[in-house]
Amino acid sequence: MPPTITRRRFSNKTEDYGVFKPSRIAQIGQLSIYVQDIERSRQWYETLGGLRHSRTCEQEPHPFKPGWTIRCCYMSAADHKECLVLIEERDPEGKVTVPSGMSFFHTAFELEGNRLENVFAFAAQSKQGGFVPNYGPVRHNGDPPLGDGETGGNVACYFYDPDYNNVEFCGAMDTIENYRARYGDTRGSARA
């Protein structure tokens, strides 16, 4: 896939900033997303995503919509227990709601091994399973031959889940240290 339609790169218009200190947050702990059919989504996240089913709960009251209910399916990654919650949301009449796709752009899982080769192997095994990525595999930087002009350095491929949530599977993201080793303190605009 060419990095841009015109094959020109635009990374000179991406501004990057050095990050040299930890925040108050260590990591993302959990994400809960709405799905229309837990079984359908569970199969997708198990089959393509490689997540493991932890548990599916009985219906419970919606945490902030009086009269509504939710049913939760907890999925785990290899090193991250119950990191994803698949939720069927029901209105007071019991009808399952349809996710809008407009709360988050995508969410990203880091693959075991965390290297470029692992992402390409994941993309290959996904293709073998009949899954087609909507983007990638690609590297999010401006370096040829893989770079797409984006930022972060991660190698990634993206798939839509059954509710058209965009899910990224990635590895080899820049850390602050190797990012600095590559670019020093030079900002994106100055690297053009």
Next chain:
Amino acid sequence: MNAHVGQPKIAPAKLQHHVIYVSDLKRSKDFYMKLFDLQFSALNHPDSSAAMRLSNQEMHFFSFGFYHHDICLVKHHKLKMDNNSMLHFTLMARDRDAFDAIRKSAAAMEIPVRDGRLIASAKTSPGQRSYCLQDPDQHWIEIIEEQRP
């Protein structure tokens, strides 16, 4: 549905980053940086790449301090964001002091806080503290004190 291929050989290790829609990038950037001390790591202008141009989006990237980005805020310049595809996300406070500092900042910013975990069926380790709050776009964020051995 695609054919079942069994357990994939290459599987995810963890949830790594999350990219949420916001309606006002500056307002949300101020919120996340002030409350969580997230580090602003990159900015993609609407024309920074083919992907951004085609999707009519503008992204701000934030780091927890190790990876280039962990949370990203996206403004879609054509479509309206909502809260109807995500119930919440959880941020693990780095330690006890960070957990308390976030709560203190929330009070100073007059952000209402709800004690405990957001979803009743979510598991909590013994002694683990948690609370929830909403960002300027009403995204629910759960803050949990990370427990280290």
